[in-house]
Each structure stands twice: as structure tokens, then as C-alpha cells.
Amino acid sequence: MAGKCILLADDEEDIKTVVSMLLESLGYEVVTAFDGLDTMEKAESEKPDLILLDIMMPVLDGFEVLKRLKANKRTAGIPILMLSAAAHTDTISRALSLGAKDYVVKPFDPEKLLEKIKQVISGK
């Protein structure tokens, strides 16, 4: 996983700490964003290989961010993996139809998350 950069967007500090540690221990470089707007800016400036996107965030929620990322030529190609506590099938299908590659429900199984990240980042 050398050199792969992941942008982690979540408004919860503890979750960011835990997930960052998890990813960094496997060799990923992690950049974090604390709200929707910050996510948009970092996506453009850091050009990550994957974005882990929460839905319930202030300023712009995950769906808004998803739409805008896909509408922006510079960021449309970055694969997005949703990571959210919202578990309803309608929410999941909405995210997938807006362009997310996959969806992981919190609380997540770390092994499963890592597996999905590997799949998405290598372009399954």
C-alpha cells in the first residue's frame, strides 16, 4: 500500500483517530477532513487515492459532498467509500446511485473495512 493516500472525512474526532491509526499501521497515508466543505477542499488539494466519507457532517452532508465531488472534473475520478452509521437500505442505495463505490455501516468490522478499501483502491 506504499504511497496510497486516503482522505478520511468524519466530524467525530475519536473515529478519525481510530481509523487513521488503523490505516497508517498498514502503510496508508491518511489526510483528515472535519466537515463537508473541508472535504471538498482537501479532495482538490491532496488528490487522494480514496475517500472514506461519512454522511452526517456539518456544513455539507455526505450526499452533498458526493454530488459535488462527482460533478467536479478534478475530483470525479476519486473512488469513494461511504462510512456511516446510517444503515437503512434507502440511504445505502441513494449513496451508491450518487456514485459511491461501496458502503460500510458503523460500527464496522476492521477486517471487512480493510478488505473493501483494498478492493476499491485497486479499482475492482
Place this chain on the structure above:
Amino acid sequence: MEKVEADKLIWLTRHVSEIFSSPGDLQKALEAMVDLVRTVFEAEACSIMLLDPETEDLRLSVSTNIERELWPRIRTRVGEGFAGKVALSGRPLLVRDISETPYPEPERRHRYKSGSFMCAPMKVKGRTIGVVNVTNGKADEPFTREQLDVVVSLANLVALAIENVRLLTGTEMMTRRLRDVLEGIGDGVIAVDTDGEIVLHNEVVLPYLSTEGNRCLGRPLNEVIPEKLHPVFRELLERTLAERDHIHEEVEWGVRGSVNPIPVTLSTTPLYQDMRGRPSGVVFVIHDMTVNHKLYELKRIDEAKNSFLAIVSHELRTPLTSITGALHLLQVRMQGRLEPENQELFRIIEQNSDRLHQQIVNLLDVVNIQNETASLTLRHIRLSEIAGRSVARLREAAERKQIEIVEDYQSDAGPILLDEEKIYRAIVHLVDNAIKFTPRSGRIRVGTGCSDGEAFVSVQDTGAGIDPAIRDRIFGKFVQGESPLTRQSGGCGIGLFVARAFAELHGGRIETANLEGGGCEFRLVLISLNLQDSSERGKPLPADLPKTMGAG
């Protein structure tokens, strides 16, 4: 004119007037008249022809000489023949000798004893609506001018009578139609004049009014509507008359016999007597808004519930994510370097986080089931596969009680269309329930099979049986079996509730039976769509397979 003639004519006029001024069948009156005319004029025939406005024909309406059955068949175009020409010109015609005129054709001339003929237009308000024909007087006495004048007067009399009947019938029909519309619209309608007196109303409005004996026409509106509403009505009345426009207002109307006032909307329209000048009154339409309000309330409550649910779900899951995430990392970092006691502590954190997670999932399941917002995500999968996962998950819990779990999937029914996650949870609940109620060193058998075209998962235990009396109650949300074992087992009893609801979402059910030799069997039974035969794939699903997609 001779006096005798004059007297006859006066007599005739009087009698015909009498015929038409008395009530009764118009057709009979016409027949009586033509008879009278024929008699008095000593004519061969008298008839009336009426103009059909759509076809511009004169049609024979009554005749003294022609058979009744033939009347509808005799027609003359306007402008043709004596009658047609009179109808066109509107001027009466007197023919002293038909042989002097081009009409009628020689073949028909032999029908006339003499050639004398009178034809008078029937006029009302300047319009000709038909003609009166009088044919052939006495052989040697052709009809006279004076006689024609009488026939003209009679013709106009008849015209007026016919026109009256038409207007009356038309009006009656219109009135009946308006009545039907007024009663059919379902809203209360009440119209008042500029003095506020009731001029019109329908039946629907009566329950809103306080009227004894239901008589309210002519009464002031204020006498029959609740006092609280007097100001509103007065204002609406004045504004509608002044602005000559529709006005809309929502009020609460207290009605006798109803505890709560009814929310209604009042709509007004100005009422016009003619096309010019000020309105002569106002129509009020009263529309009951109760159903609208109820629907609105329900929608609000529904939306509030759903957002509450989403928030609670998020608030419970998020901290749990941090706990399980941090725990995982700790375990990875401290692998191999943990003393047994610390390992045990980690295990406690892990398993209880897991329990917490399960409880959140369970509670959300229950709420979704109750709100009927649970949805199914279907795919083809074997019950044995799901059962295997469920057993794997609970093995450790069973081992702690030294309970052996035996699996038997030999008679599995093959891939079935179902919601994997929900059936997995349902089976977990059943096995968990079995572990709870089986004593130490007991045995649980989990198997899948097929019977009568239905696929099932069977969970058998060697624990306490189920008292048939409480069998249904254990599927309720917070009830446990009454055996002494319940004291030792914790947890609230929503597992079976959820399992049954998930089975029923698939059109299936859960069956229970006490086993010979002790113990209990729970069966999760599902519709079997056996798709091992590849020709079955792609076939449309049965119409009654529940696939309710959640409302969200």
C-alpha cells in the same frame, strides 16, 4: 260579417282560451282545440304543425283527420307547400280556391272537397314556432278574412301556451339538476341576500346550523349560526359584496353533538341577479377540514418519528464505532504480550460492545417492524449457508454453557430468494433463545430441510419445553417463558418478536413444538422457490411474495 258568425267566433275564442288556461296535458289541449276549430268552422280538417328547430322541418303535431300513428311521419320543409311558406314568411295565408294556385299537385287535389284553406303562423315573441291549418269549409262558402283573423289569434294563443310549457319543463329540469349538484358536492352550501337572510341552502349544511324543524329559508343567517362566528360571517359578507371577489377563511365550527369544534374552511362567492350592478347576495361554501388536518398530523408525526430514529441510531452507533475500533487496534498492538487476566478484560469489552451493538440492531428492527418501514433486499442463497453463519457466531456462547450444537444440512432445499441479513438475524435469535433455555451440557440441533414445498430451518433444544398456554405470548415484545430458567437468563425478549416479524415479511412463519423426551423445536418456515433447476431462473416471482420496500 254576419252576427251569427261573429258570435261563433267569440264563442270559439273563449272556449279555446279556457282550454289553455286550465292545468293539464298540453297535448290533450291541442287535440281539443283542433276539434273545436274544425267543428265551428265546419271544416274538413284542422291540424297543427310545429317547427323542429334542429331540422328546420314542420312536423305534424295534432290532426283531426289523420291517424295518430302517422303524425310523426308527416313533415314539410320550411318554405315548401302552404304551411312551409307561412312558417317562413310569418304571414297568414287564406286560399279561397286551391285550384287557382300551383299547389297542391293535381294528384292530391281530389282530396279536397272545395279548395278553401287557411293557414296561420303561431308566433311568440316574434318567433314562428309552428302553423295552424284549417282545410275546406263548406262547399260553396270559402273561408273569409274574418275567419282567418280568428285563426291567427287562436294560433298565437296556442303558441304562447306551448312556449310556457316548454319554459316550465326546462326550468324544472334545471332546478332539479341544480339541486342534485348542490347535494352532491358534499360541502355545505348556504346563500344569503344583502340583508343576511337565507335564500338557498343544501341538506349537507343543516348539521352545522341550529335549526329546529329544519326551516331556515328566509331567516336571518345570524339566527342559525353559532354566535362566535357572527363577526367572521359579517366580515366575509361585507368584503365579498364590496370586492365582488371570492374570499377564503379557516374557522373552527362548534357543532351540537360533537365534543371538539370542527375545523372548516369558508369560501364565498358573490351572487348576481343579473349581469350588471351590485351582487344581490353571497354564497358560502363550508368545507370540513378534519380529514385534511388528520392527514397532515399523521404526516408530521411520521416524519418526526423517522428523523428521531435516524438521530438515535446515529448517536448510538457512533460512539460504539470508536470503542470497537480502538479495542481492535489495542488487541493488534498487544498481541502475544497480554497476561491472561488482561486478555479476559479485553474479551469482556469486546463481547459487551458486541452485545450493545446487537441491542441497537434489535431495537431498530423492532421500531422498523412496528412502523412498517422494514424493507427487503433479496438474493438467492441457501438456508444452510445462513444457518451455518448463525451457529458459528454463537458457538462460543454455547461452549461456555457446555452445550453441544449439532448441524445437519443434508436435506437443504437449495437456493431460496430471501433477505440474507434478516433471515440471519432471525436464525441467530432462535439459536440464542435455544442456548438461553437449555441447561448446561445440553444439546442443540440446527438443521435445514424442505417439507410440502416449504423450506425451513429447525432449531431443536433439550431445554425447557414451552407451556402451550403462553406460546403466543413469547412472541410478544417483552415476555419470557415462565419456567424457572428465566431468572437465570438475562436480556429482554424481543428476539422471538423480531424473528417472527422477519419470517412474516417473507410470507413465512415460525412454528413451535414440544419434543418427545423433553425440549423444544422452533421452525422458521419460508416459501420455497426452488431454483436448482436453471429453467426456473428468470421466471417472474409470485405476485404474493412480499417485497415491501421501506418508505424510508
